[in-house]
Amino acid sequence: RKEVEQDPGPFNVPEGATVAFNCTYSNSASQSFFWYRQDCRKEPKLLMSVYSSGNEDGRFTAQLNRASQYISLLIRDSKLSDSATYLCVVTFQGGSEKLVFGKGTKLTVNP
Amino acid sequence: DADVTQTPRNRITKTGKRIMLECSQTKGHDRMYWYRQDPGLGLRLIYYSFDVKDINKGEISDGYSVSRQAQAKFSLSLESAIPNQTALYFCATSRSNQPQHFGDGTRLSIL
Numbered sequence: 001r002k003e004v005e006q007d008p009g010p011f012n013v014p015e016g017a018t019v020a021f022n023c024t025y026s027n028s029a030s031q032s033f034f035w036y037r038q039d040c041r042k043e044p045k046l047l048m049s050v051y052s053s054g055n056e057d058g059r060f061t062a063q064l065n066r067a068s069q070y071i072s073l074l075i076r077d078s079k080l081s082d083s084a085t086y087l088c089v090v091t092f093q094g095g096s097e098k099l100v101f102g103k104g105t106k107l108t109v110n111p
Numbered sequence: 112d113a114d115v116t117q118t119p120r121n122r123i124t125k126t127g128k129r130i131m132l133e134c135s136q137t138k139g140h141d142r143m144y145w146y147r148q149d150p151g152l153g154l155r156l157i158y159y160s161f162d163v164k165d166i167n168k169g170e171i172s173d174g175y176s177v178s179r180q181a182q183a184k185f186s187l188s189l190e191s192a193i194p195n196q197t198a199l200y201f202c203a204t205s206r207s208n209q210p211q212h213f214g215d216g217t218r219l220s221i222l
Contacts, residue, residue, distance in 0.1 A: 034210050043201055043213035044154070087154075089210070097207060103153035 003027060006088050009105035017078045021105050023088030024070045033064055035073050036087040038104065044087055047073075078109045114138045117202050117214035125222050130189040132217050134202030140212070142205045143185035145169075145177060147198040148216075154201070160185055192221045 006023045013019050025033075033050035048055065050062040050071050061074040071090075075082055088102035118133045134143065144159040146169075156169030160179040174196060176188045189196055197220050203211040 032208050036210075041199070041216075041218075043216050045213070046210045049210065091208060099205075099211065101154045103151075
């Protein structure tokens with residue numbers, strides 16, 4: 001099992017739709033969780049951290065399920081500008097801290 | 112992210128040439144990283160450093176070397192470039208257990 005796995009995508013949704021991405025991780029000792037956004041040919045940028053209690057930032061909601069070892073990202077009322085690749089990132093301590101990126105899920109929001 | 116600066120932004124060179132990519136940061140972070148990104152493969156860690164003169168191999172360090180002579184600078188070298196090292200390279204910085212901040216990337220093409 002890969003350390004971090006994401007929905008393969010791509011996702012194509014109309015404007016205004018709600019879309020959800022899931023990400024699973026294999027190491028139960030994982031400590032920190034993040035969602036990044038990457039536009040084509042640009043650097044990844046932090047979208048939001050994911051906390052155990054779940055957290056919301058405007059139209060974006062992130063949740064963590066430690067028992068099942070997955071995190072999710074929900075985007076409500078999708079905008080054209082949400083089109084990007086979304087990367088799931090997990091850190092865990094294994095001798096030294098290790099940060100692992102998922103391969104990303106591409107989202108296209110259509111007019 | 113202007114706090115993490117990569118130079119050059121683009122480089123085209125020939126097989127066998129020595130190439131150095133530079134990364135500097137003004138964020139005061141102790142940790143720095145070099146990644147490469149290829150289509151369909153996501154981000155792959157080349158080398159990372161937790162402090163000055165601390166060097167650690169990532170998952171794909173063969174063919175690369177790095178230098179961390181100062182906290183703010185982390186350089187990546189390709190001693191003898193080969194075409195399959197053509198990729199988008201990112202530098203990133205962080206504090207322990209905190210999200211990483213990426214530079215704008217260096218697009219490297221080796222002919």
